[in-house]
Amino acid sequence: MAQDSVGLSSDYQFWMQKVSTWDQASTVETQQDTCLHLPRFQEFLRQMYEALKEMGLLCHVLSAFRFDIREVGLFTQGLGYAPADYYPGLLKNMVLSLVSELRENHLNGFNTQRRMTPERVRALSRVCVPLITLPDFEPLVEALLTCHGCEPQEVLWPEFFDAVSEAFLLKKISLPTSAVVCLWLRHLPSLEKAMLHLFEKLISSERNFLRIERFVRDSSLPEAACHPAIFRIVDETFRYALLETDGAPEILATIQVFTRCFLEALEKENKQLKFALRTYFPYASPSLVTALLQHPKDIPQGLWHQSLQHISEMLREIVEDQTHGSYGGPSDCWFAFIHFGGWADVAAEQLLRSEADPPEAVLWLLAFSYSPRDGSQQRAQTMEEVKAVLGRLLKLLRSPGFSARDVQAAAGQSREEAPRPLECGPLIRCLLLNFLLWAPGAHAIAQEVITLMAPTREITHEITGFLDQTLYRWDHLCTAAPASRKLASELLTELRGQV
Structure with missing residues (x-):
């Protein structure tokens, strides 16, 4: 590295003379000389950029802690090191040292003698704002996000959260789920931006379940939603979007895909479930959620009709029997049901594949899933119309x-x-x-x-x-x-x- 530094210094003089010559004349010989040396000049500029980048970074970081880059330079010269040799290692070691200190701060939050002061943490987060997308600083960004003190007020710089959120959404930075959870819990606008970013991607493309699944998984929302607080915010955002779009199919599809991915992440994280399911679905009957959680693929096809009847009976009791209204009205029940919308699709399929008369419970389930706002009398009329159509279709089938x-x-x-x-x-x-x-x-x-x-x-x-x-x-x-x-x-x- 020291030899490289010396080489850059001598090359600098050479290229300054060349550029001066190129700038003062426009002869054919000058143009030929420019074309001949241009690739080498580009390589020189690249090397200069790499060398300056390490020292620009160090100046920025050290200034936050009242160090002077000139003092560091004198110290390294006394040890016999060239700046080009020492700066990259110094930067790396400084980041590792800060990460270690923040983690110790997190583990010993109440030990004031070993804690990093809130002012210093705040200053450090401010210093990191323009450096967030640099790979060397990812460990420090993660450590800042996951470090919690005992202060009642947020100590991290607001612009730090904004910069991390923007970089994460644009895939300019990679963060583990634990850091993403901390980001979204400590800075609600970041979670809101993540949801809006998902909706924008859905709106800008045609409805396609495989594409929706890719967008949902890519958002990190299912994994982060294993934390109940994040799940509730995401779920309420979906509910609001559903109301605003009057039940748009794209939103319905996204809720179903999100729920499936979320349940996969929840099972992967903890087989025993850290939190009871009622923590995630407090507006729905626990017995109903338990029944809906049984995926059709885990039940023999011969028993699907029993599951459908059981789900229908529980929903009908809550929706139509006002004496059992402890879990909200029809809209809450419907919102819980559409998370597991595969059961409605199975119900429609079963009606067409069965030779027997359509069970009333399955008819009611379909009528409710398509028109949850209907009253009992209107829903009964829908059931009669569906039953008549089914009769004619089954007659055609034979x-x-x-x-x-x-x-x-x-x-x-x-x-x-x-x-x-x-x-x-x-x-x-x-x-x-x-x-x-x-x-x-x-x-x-x-x-x-x-x-x-x-x-x-x-x-x-x-x-x-x-x-x-x-x-x-x-x-x-x-x-x-x-x-x-x-x-x-x-x-x-x-x-x-x-x-």
Whole structure:
């Protein structure tokens, strides 16, 4: 390094003369000389940058602690070291020393003789603001975030939190989950920015469950949400977004994906669960949450109908029996239910794959999941309409052959009318799409039926979302028949090409 420093000094004189010559003349010979030496000049500038960077950093850090870089230089010369040899090691050792001191500060917070003063911690956090994205300073940033004193007021510099949050969201810095949790607990705006950043990514791309899962996992929110306080803030943000968007499918999908990733992280962190589930879902009945937590893939398919009936009965008791209203109203129950929305999808599928009459409990569950604000009388009417459509679809299923017009009529339109777009709600469309995927006789006419079902761009998006969600769920349940999966994939590809 000392030889490199000497070399840079001599090279500096050489290049200053060259640049002066290039600047004073514009002859052909000068241009040729410039082209010849330009790569070497670029390499010289790179070496100069690396050398200056280490000394710029040291000046910045040492100034916060009333040290002078000239004093350090005199000391190193007395030891026989060149600055280029000593500065990088000094910087590294200084960071390690500060990290060690902060960790000791954290472990001995009440031992005033061994504690770093709040003023010094605050000054250190301020010094780190422009250095946060440098790899050498990541251990110091982490140590500052995870160091807690006994002061009633936050001691870290506000701009430090802002800078760390921005760098973390832009992937300019890597932090362990423990540091991210501390960041979001100590600085609520950072958590709010993380949620907004996730929503912006969702809005800027088409609805796709695999993409949503990638965004959610990339956000670090599921792992950090293992801390109940963070989970409650994230969950309430989702609830607010759901109300503001009037139940937008993208938000519903994100809540379901987030919940699945969160439960995976929770299980990975602690098999015994540090906190009771009611800590995360205080507005829902613990028995209901326990039932919803049973993933369909962990239950034999032959017992799915029993689980659906049990879930439906508990929800119905809370929603419609006012004497058991200790866990909130319909909106709270619905919000808890949609976290585990796979059960509603399983219910719709089961109705189309069963030859028996549709159970009232499953009909009620579907009606509630699609229209939670309906009263008992309106929900009962929806159940009757769904039951009638199911009866006609199951009748088609047993017939030797049927056309797209027959399916159109089963949805509630007269067979005598000319073919026109189907006018039915999302729940009826859900049943029709399940019928197309599971009825072998419907595969050949599926595209024609969907053309009738989707007269608008909005409904086309809805059907695209249903197919994408269905394939995503089948991937996790491993329940799809090859023919059904192939049809769903083909329909999804074609519809995405149209929008």
